[in-house]
Amino acid sequence: MGGSSPLPLSLQSKFQRARAGPLARLRDYRTNLNILRNIIFALFLLRTFRKSFYFLRGHGILGSLSLLYHSTHKKLYHIFLNLPGVRSKVAAQLTAARLDLENKLAPTGPGINRYLHLPKEPWTKEQLSAELESLSAMKRTRWEEGKVSGAVYHGEDSLLDIQFNAMRLFSVANPIHADVFPAVRKMEAEVVAMVLALFNAPDTGAGVTTSGGTESILMACLSARQKGYAERRITEPEMIVPHTAHAAFHKAASYFKIKLHVVHCPAPDYEVDISRVRKLINPNTILLVGSAPNYPHGVVDPIPSLSKLAVAHKIPLHVDCCLGSFLMPCLAKAGFPSPFAEEGGFDFKQPGVTSISVDTHKYGFAPKGNSCVLYRDRQLREYQYFIAPEWSGGVYGSPSIAGSRPGALIAGCWASMMAVGEKGYIDATHKIVSTKLTIENAIKEHPILKATLGVLGKPSVSVIAFESLDPAVSVYDIADGMSRRGWHLNSLQDPPGVHAAVTLPMTRSGAVDGLIDDLVATVKEEKEKVISEEVTGSGVVGGAVVKEQKKKGNSAQLYGVAGSLPDKSIVEQMVVAYLDTLYKA
Numbered sequence: 001m002g003g004s005s006p007l008p009l010s011l012q013s014k015f016q017r018a019r020a021g022p023l024a025r026l027r028d029y030r031t032n033l034n035i036l037r038n039i040i041f042a043l044f045l046l047r048t049f050r051k052s053f054y055f056l057r058g059h060g061i062l063g064s065l066s067l068l069y070h071s072t073h074k075k076l077y078h079i080f081l082n083l084p085g086v087r088s089k090v091a092a093q094l095t096a097a098r099l100d101l102e103n104k105l106a107p108t109g110p111g112i113n114r115y116l117h118l119p120k121e122p123w124t125k126e127q128l129s130a131e132l133e134s135l136s137a138m139k140r141t142r143w144e145e146g147k148v149s150g151a152v153y154h155g156e157d158s159l160l161d162i163q164f165n166a167m168r169l170f171s172v173a174n175p176i177h178a179d180v181f182p183a184v185r186k187m188e189a190e191v192v193a194m195v196l197a198l199f200n201a202p203d204t205g206a207g208v209t210t211s212g213g214t215e216s217i218l219m220a221c222l223s224a225r226q227k228g229y230a231e232r233r234i235t236e237p238e239m240i241v242p243h244t245a246h247a248a249f250h251k252a253a254s255y256f257k258i259k260l261h262v263v264h265c266p267a268p269d270y271e272v273d274i275s276r277v278r279k280l281i282n283p284n285t286i287l288l289v290g291s292a293p294n295y296p297h298g299v300v301d302p303i304p305s306l307s308k309l310a311v312a313h314k315i316p317l318h319v320d321c322c323l324g325s326f327l328m329p330c331l332a333k334a335g336f337p338s339p340f341a342e343e344g345g346f347d348f349k350q351p352g353v354t355s356i357s358v359d360t361h362k363y364g365f366a367p368k369g370n371s372c373v374l375y376r377d378r379q380l381r382e383y384q385y386f387i388a389p390e391w392s393g394g395v396y397g398s399p400s401i402a403g404s405r406p407g408a409l410i411a412g413c414w415a416s417m418m419a420v421g422e423k424g425y426i427d428a429t430h431k432i433v434s435t436k437l438t439i440e441n442a443i444k445e446h447p448i449l450k451a452t453l454g455v456l457g458k459p460s461v462s463v464i465a466f467e468s469l470d471p472a473v474s475v476y477d478i479a480d481g482m483s484r485r486g487w488h489l490n491s492l493q494d495p496p497g498v499h500a501a502v503t504l505p506m507t508r509s510g511a512v513d514g515l516i517d518d519l520v521a522t523v524k525e526e527k528e529k530v531i532s533e534e535v536t537g538s539g540v541v542g543g544a545v546v547k548e549q550k551k552k553g554n555s556a557q558l559y560g561v562a563g564s565l566p567d568k569s570i571v572e573q574m575v576v577a578y579l580d581t582l583y584k585a
């Protein structure tokens, strides 16, 4: 620019001298910016490289390719479902499914009184008790006859009376006001202390009560996430859970933005694959998880091996004993093998175990709405606390999700635990695990059952799960056949299966024999259907093979058809329809 400049030389040099400072600074600034940009880019590359490295190490090359294949398949299928012609068909079928659900779950019509507004005049006592009687007489599954898996864990009048009495005495109590309701605070602390003792917590042990297993698990995951942030500045937390771990861990991952690694639990044991857990551990891992036992198959994960990993990598380990609750600690005293007894057990005796969830409202026989989460020390518990020191309503703190909490339920829990006592829990464990064994042996030994059904894994407590060994017989049709006979068993997927969680009503005389008889009858029936289908199927009518369209039951519909689709959005929409129906007044 100097040569073509119209300015006289003297002035030019003056001008340049005046500008030299800012120009050089600008150039410096540019170089600095470039360096900064390069550093940021290098960091970005490093991060991407690190992420890819941990991904590849975690899943292996084949695993990563398979994940890629599945996600592509899913995306393509999703596009297919949204093609104009397909989309309207899917929508029509979903509407039909929704109506079907409404008719089943929330029927309306003559003879059904619906109340959609407050009564203008208060109801009389007589009116109220008449209506409540008729509500309680609504047609339902007879859990009293032991025909329901899980759901009601005790249900005997003697214990119910004790609970009602305790709950009446504390019906207005709310532990958020510890000074107003000192007795409820005392009972709550004692419930936690008694459960800590059952699970061999060290002297440093601490815990809280919650509204149920899900909240206990949410709190344990939150505590681990907060610990990871506070002590290791982890901002992209990840946790590693078995494929068979409870859905509450998926909920925690979703609520608290924790990346979830779901680890395969291979047949025939269905225990979590430890080598895969090890490979997935990386600097962002905030929590390992094992179940004692898991919900689907009643199988206890290898807690001692998980504990070793947790200690070696200094990562918290949560043991989900929600379902196992008071059965697990009572197994040995009730005369059954206790998992990993020689290797230090499944509870706080394992040095790596940092938290345990225990549902007092399952085999602790407390009223529904009770659970505990236990920690190895107070610091871990503190990580789940919520504190708002500057709230306009006053300095606020609460231990878990809820603010106000039902003191009545705590009283009901405390009273149940005192009324059943250690002896009562050991007796109950004996009855429940014996009944589970009766079913297990029947499936393994009864000629009709063993030819068609196979027990999944080695269940050690109250749950017994089975699959169909006969490719022509769907295990979901067996679940539906059992439903027609008045049973309420639970369907599982991946692999397809059905389970029964034995509770006290099922241990009462006759119930388990009825279950086995009905299972035999159902299996026979399904086998006969297969044979008759083969016969009609080969009948040639007018040159065409006639195949009778089987009417599928609920389980078969949901898991057989929808469940086999690669893209789960249809299943999700069916679940939305179900959840919506729950609130149809």
Ligand SMILES: *Cc1c(COP(=O)(O)O)cnc(C)c1O
Binding pocket: 212, 213, 214, 215, 246, 248, 291, 293, 294, 295, 320, 322, 323, 359, 371
């Ligand atoms: C029942 C259960 C839970 C928690 O369930 P809630 O319904 O919230 O009490 C957690 N884990 C397992 C293995 C369970 O069976």
